Amino acid sequence: MKDHVSTRSAAPAVTAVTLTGGFWQDKQRVNRDITLPIEYDQCKKTGRLDAWKLEWKPGQPNPPHIFWDSDVAKWIEAVGYSLAQFPDPALQALCDEVIDWMAAAQQPDGYLNVHFTIVEPDKRWSNLEGAHELYCAGHLMEAAVAYYQGTGKRTLLDVMCRYADYIAATFGHGPGQKRGYPGHEEIELALVKLAKASGNDKYLKLAEYFINERGQQPHYYDQERRARGDAPKNHGPAEIGPYAVFQAHLPVREQLTAEGHAVRACYLYAGMASVAKATGDPSLLDACRRLWDNISTRRMYITGGVGSSRFSERFTFDYDLPNEEAYAETCAAIALVFFARNMLECDPDSRYADVMERALYNGVISGVSLDGRHFFYDNLLASHPEYHKFSGQKSPRRQEWFGCACCPPNIARVLASIGSYFYTSNDDAIWAHSYASCDATFSVAGQNVRLNQQTNYPWDGDVAITVHPDQPCSFALALRIPDWCRQAALKVNGKTMAIPAINERGYAVIRRQWQAGDKVELSLAMAPERIYAHPSVRHDAGRVALQRGPVVYCLEEVDNGPDLADLRLPPVAELDVHPGPADLGGVPVITGPALRRDKSAWDIKLYAADNSHYHAGSLMAIPYFLWANRDPGEMIIWILE
Numbered sequence: 001m002k003d004h005v006s007t008r009s010a011a012p013a014v015t016a017v018t019l020t021g022g023f024w025q026d027k028q029r030v031n032r033d034i035t036l037p038i039e040y041d042q043c044k045k046t047g048r049l050d051a052w053k054l055e056w057k058p059g060q061p062n063p064p065h066i067f068w069d070s071d072v073a074k075w076i077e078a079v080g081y082s083l084a085q086f087p088d089p090a091l092q093a094l095c096d097e098v099i100d101w102m103a104a105a106q107q108p109d110g111y112l113n114v115h116f117t118i119v120e121p122d123k124r125w126s127n128l129e130g131a132h133e134l135y136c137a138g139h140l141m142e143a144a145v146a147y148y149q150g151t152g153k154r155t156l157l158d159v160m161c162r163y164a165d166y167i168a169a170t171f172g173h174g175p176g177q178k179r180g181y182p183g184h185e186e187i188e189l190a191l192v193k194l195a196k197a198s199g200n201d202k203y204l205k206l207a208e209y210f211i212n213e214r215g216q217q218p219h220y221y222d223q224e225r226r227a228r229g230d231a232p233k234n235h236g237p238a239e240i241g242p243y244a245v246f247q248a249h250l251p252v253r254e255q256l257t258a259e260g261h262a263v264r265a266c267y268l269y270a271g272m273a274s275v276a277k278a279t280g281d282p283s284l285l286d287a288c289r290r291l292w293d294n295i296s297t298r299r300m301y302i303t304g305g306v307g308s309s310r311f312s313e314r315f316t317f318d319y320d321l322p323n324e325e326a327y328a329e330t331c332a333a334i335a336l337v338f339f340a341r342n343m344l345e346c347d348p349d350s351r352y353a354d355v356m357e358r359a360l361y362n363g364v365i366s367g368v369s370l371d372g373r374h375f376f377y378d379n380l381l382a383s384h385p386e387y388h389k390f391s392g393q394k395s396p397r398r399q400e401w402f403g404c405a406c407c408p409p410n411i412a413r414v415l416a417s418i419g420s421y422f423y424t425s426n427d428d429a430i431w432a433h434s435y436a437s438c439d440a441t442f443s444v445a446g447q448n449v450r451l452n453q454q455t456n457y458p459w460d461g462d463v464a465i466t467v468h469p470d471q472p473c474s475f476a477l478a479l480r481i482p483d484w485c486r487q488a489a490l491k492v493n494g495k496t497m498a499i500p501a502i503n504e505r506g507y508a509v510i511r512r513q514w515q516a517g518d519k520v521e522l523s524l525a526m527a528p529e530r531i532y533a534h535p536s537v538r539h540d541a542g543r544v545a546l547q548r549g550p551v552v553y554c555l556e557e558v559d560n561g562p563d564l565a566d567l568r569l570p571p572v573a574e575l576d577v578h579p580g581p582a583d584l585g586g587v588p589v590i591t592g593p594a595l596r597r598d599k600s601a602w603d604i605k606l607y608a609a610d611n612s613h614y615h616a617g618s619l620m621a622i623p624y625f626l627w628a629n630r631d632p633g634e635m636i637i638w639i640l641e
Contacts, residue, residue: 007348008277009424009431011341012440013149015084017419021437022456024418027365031415032082034372039075039409040094042401048072051114052101064114066132067404070186072098073139074409076156080146081416092151099147099156102140106159110166112140125170126228129183129221129246134210137163138187145190145197146413161198164191168206180220181210183246185264188271189338192278207275211268211284215251219243245312253287258295258315262307262327263406265315266295266335273342285346292343294318295336296355302531302545302637303366303552303624304359305379307332319536323382323638330367330376330407333359334414337421344424344433350506353433354483356421360414360434361458361550366625368411370585374398375408376628381554382565383628383635396635397628423451429476431507434550435463435522445473449514458549459588461485461524467514475514478507479522484549487525493518524549528575528590533638543638544569546590546621548577553590553621557633560594560619567619568595568640584626594619 019025043049048071051064079095082088106112113133116124125133137160144160147153167187171178182188191207194200213220221243222232232242241249245260247268258265269291276284298318300306305328309316313327340356343349367376376398383396401408424431425442430449435457442449450468457463467477481488481499483506490497490508499508510520526549533540546553555564573593580589598612619639627635 007426007429009345009348009426009429011345011420011424012442013084014081014146014417014420015149016442017422017438017440018085019419019436019438020452020454023458024415024436024438027415028418030372031078031368031412032086032088035368035408035412035415036075036078036082036091038373038400039078039412042405042408043072043075046401046405048405049098049101052098052105054105054114054118056118058119063119066115067136067406069112069114069136070132070139071405071409073136073143074406074413076143077139077146078409078412078416080143080148080150081413082150083147084150095147096153096155099153099159103155103159106162110162112159112163113137125178125180126224127183128180128224129243132184134167134182134187135184137167138182138185138190141187141190141194145193146417148197157197160194161200164194164203164206168202171206172209178220179213179216180224181213181248183221183248183264184261185210185247185268185271188268189274189342192271192274195278204275204278207271208279211252211272211275214268215243215248215254219248221246221248245314253283255287256290256294257318258291258299258306260314261312262315262332263313263329263335266306266332266339270335270338270342273339273346277342277346288339288343288346292339292352296351298534300336300355301326301328301363301381302358302533302547303328303333303362303379303381304336304355305329305333305363305381306336310378319534319538321533321537322539323636324380324384324387326379326381328363328379328381330364330379331410333363333367333379334410337364337414341421341424344431348424348431348433348478348505348507350480350483353480354506357434357482357550358552360418360421362552362624364411364414366627367407368415369398370626370629374400375402375411377402377404377407380635381637385632385634397632429478429509431478431480432465433480445469445475447471447473449473449475458551461526461549463522463524465520465522467518467520468516469514472513472515474512476509476511477514477520478504478509479520480507482524482550484529484547485524486527489523491521494521528553528577530569530575530641540638542640544641545637545639546575548588548590552624552637554624554627554635554637555619555621555639556627556630556635558631559622562634563596564634564636564639566597566640568614569593569619570595571641580622583630584622587623587626589623590621592619593617 047062048068141160144156148157188207188210191203195203247260247265273288299315307327310327337356337359340352343352366379422434435455438453440451448470452466455463502509528548531545531547575592577588579586594617595614601608601612
């Protein structure tokens, strides 16, 4: 377990994990029954689907945008994952039709991009910095792999292999090739998936090229700008370096801090981790670890959101985590989840799983409404219903769709594939990184092994796992002990095991010969806790957040009245857990005493010399991901203490 090579593992295929109940099964059902059809309708209504017919002509309205391909691709990917577990002939027929349009739209040389085929055919590959061609190609590759895995149909996979062949011939260090790389990363991690699905290592080498070339001198973006007749440009603080918003200010192995556009950054880092694992490159993995540490210890919200500034949707500086001005794009939290999972495959360590789980239960699913019909693009940590009118922010209510619609289909593909985030495995071990009621199958120690897991996680910390190998066999079963858990108990076939003696990097590791029917019981204490931010996070000084298990809580005006920023939680007040409102599904809420100032001293004043008296009251906190599902009003996570 401690040897670097032997701990490399792989996440299970979507088809290997079936949800059998509980939290994620409910989310997946809503995603399948409500969200996927809605997203198809929105793509149809906005022209994203019909664009693939290549019927648009210059002068007509609604020209296909440079990133439309990616929105449709993520929807196809989500459908592929969904069909892998829940066959749906009608949904598959819709998807097959779109894929046939894509196949027909592919150019003779293999190129496939709607915008640069019919809107600006003379500008192909002329603006890698900003035109999203390689980003769209990456999402199409991921869609092709998912649809092939989910249905066995190769049409899109073959199309994308042809496209990848063309891209590999276009970019590189050879004669006549371009030295370029994407302005919006994504293709790096997609190419690794395509290489595995197709068996063609050429695509892995292309991913490696894009990563290694990034930030090299002379700078490619300067060269292509001059070729377009534009001057080189510095997108951001000069002390960080030109093109930091694109993570191209330095070669990736020299980058020490997470910079620039948060979605692009985390997609890049996820691709770096994936390539590091596939190639065994220790220097690339070391770079991933440094960047991970910078994000997770200095630049990440308590929700797992990243990218604190809406100006360029970017990382800023250490401990700069504003709440009411937060950006924390849904896609950025999703990209961080990808980074975490790929790091877990390289190096099973609970610090990656802790963040992955934090993001999934908070910063990711906050992006979709309880009914699956509305979406957040950015995810505020404090909100006033009037403030957005004057701040340039989007409405603090979820929207049906967006002009830049990257987030809704991104959520859909995560929810459709959520089972692949719970485990990783290799020939010697299975790691359980998070918990959910599910059946999962693995090939371990030369045997097929099925794990049946029963739990009401995240609302309850009791987990029961029954092991079913085809034949008795020996391997390690590693169960994560989350960073939020202060007390855990473990039993195997009813016999208590001392967790401290078998704790390895945050996992309780059980090594034994497993027999059919062996039962493991893990109990994780799940009391409500007060969480405090680092003293350098100036926005949260003197404030406290509430968390229970992996779920971060917030206050809403509908439960607690207005002026939430002035509500105070006494330092030693006891916190209780109760079933919540029916309109939020009755999930556990946190209650406790609170204090409010008497406003009478300010009846006709804006400022007063005398501090007012405090009135005793109470507060009720709901899971953050559920906010904005009821009446509009204020919301805060960080409470005065």
